[in-house]
Amino acid sequence: KQEVTQIPAALSVPEGENLVLNCSFTDSAIYNLQWFRQDPGKGLTSLLLIQSSQREQTSGRLNASLDKSSGRSTLYIAASQPGDSATYLCAVAGNQFYFGTGTSLTVIP
């Protein structure tokens, strides 16, 4: 069974700092990996999707990388802002979808 782990569970940084969130998975047989954002009491919003054949995807201040062979993905957030405060989840698509438990990010003004 696929296991998805996210480290750290919580992160607090001052505004303007660059940061990296980590996601690891145990089974490399995946179709894609996605990063989502979840605000308190809300649903999930897709941020980036990396196909299994790709190495990275970028959207604005966000950059996600994928190393399938080592079972790792990182989400890089540049010049963090208070509005980036949320929980970030990664999910891998194999025979089913498996989610990590998320990293709760707080950006301090």
Place this chain on the structure above:
Amino acid sequence: NAGVTQTPKFRVLKTGQSMTLLCAQDMNHEYMYWYRQDPGMGLRLIHYSVGEGTTAKGEVPDGYNVSRLKKQNFLLGLESAAPSQTSVYFCASSYEAREVETQYFGPGTRLLVL
């Protein structure tokens, strides 16, 4: 487009009661999913559907049933609610082609079973 909507937003049940959660999407998506989210457990797939009239079990299907009679609707039923089913339930949908397609999520239903 409303996207993915869920009804109700919040519900309190007593142990043994039954209820149905409704998910609706207006994006003509083929795939629909039901997840539950619990603290420290992440999202876990309950059941999913790859098209109208089809359903399949996910990671944690016990105690739940689903139906997909219409393409735009996916119903999740609890026949006899238990306190262990207290959770936040999310519905999601996607077009198809798992390699490239993302999932769109509803706002969630908070269920408390006493």
